[in-house]
Amino acid sequence: MVGIKGNKYWEKRGEPGETKRRIRSLIESDPTISTSSLIELLGISGSAIQRHIAGMPDIERVRVSKSLTKCLGCSKEIRRKNKYGMCRSCYKLSHSLEFNCTECGKSNVVTGSLAHQRRKELKKNPDRNQFCNHSCAATFTFNEYWNKRKEAQ
Numbered sequence: 001m002v003g004i005k006g007n008k009y010w011e012k013r014g015e016p017g018e019t020k021r022r023i024r025s026l027i028e029s030d031p032t033i034s035t036s037s038l039i040e041l042l043g044i045s046g047s048a049i050q051r052h053i054a055g056m057p058d059i060e061r062v063r064v065s066k067s068l069t070k071c072l073g074c075s076k077e078i079r080r081k082n083k084y085g086m087c088r089s090c091y092k093l094s095h096s097l098e099f100n101c102t103e104c105g106k107s108n109v110v111t112g113s114l115a116h117q118r119r120k121e122l123k124k125n126p127d128r129n130q131f132c133n134h135s136c137a138a139t140f141t142f143n144e145y146w147n148k149r150k151e152a153q
C-alpha cells in the first residue's frame, strides 16, 4: 500500500503496534474523529482501523451520528435517509404552490401533497381552472352553465 505523499504519520510508520499507538493518540486527542479522517491520517484501510480499534476495548470514541444530516433550508438536523434533504417545514415551503382562484381571483397557497397534485394537473393542462374551495368551483360552474345557456338562446 502506498501512503499519501507528505503524510507525516505514514512517513514515521515503523514497527507493528505503532499504528495502534497512533490510532489511540488520535482518538484520545479527538474522540469524535471519524474513521475516514483516520484513514486519511494513517494511510491504512478502514477495516484495518476498525480491527485496531476493536483490539482496544478501553478506548472511548464519541460517535457522531451518521444517520443525521443538516436540512438544506434551515440547517435543522434531519435523517440522512430523508430523500428531499430538507426538514418537513422547509420541504413544505419549497414545494408550495400559489395560484389565483378562477372564480374570485383570491390568491391561494397549497403545500405538500395538495401542491404536488395540482402541479401534476397543471402540467397536463396549464389553463386549468383553479379554485379556493368547492363553493368557488360551484359558483363558477353555475355561472358558466347559465352563460352558455344565454349564449345558446
Ligand SMILES: [Zn+2]
Pocket (backbone or CB within 6 Å): 071, 072, 073, 074, 075, 076, 086, 087, 088, 089, 090, 091
Ligand atoms: Zn429545514
Ligand SMILES: [Zn+2]
Pocket (backbone or CB within 6 Å): 101, 102, 103, 104, 105, 106, 131, 132, 133, 136
Ligand atoms: Zn375563490
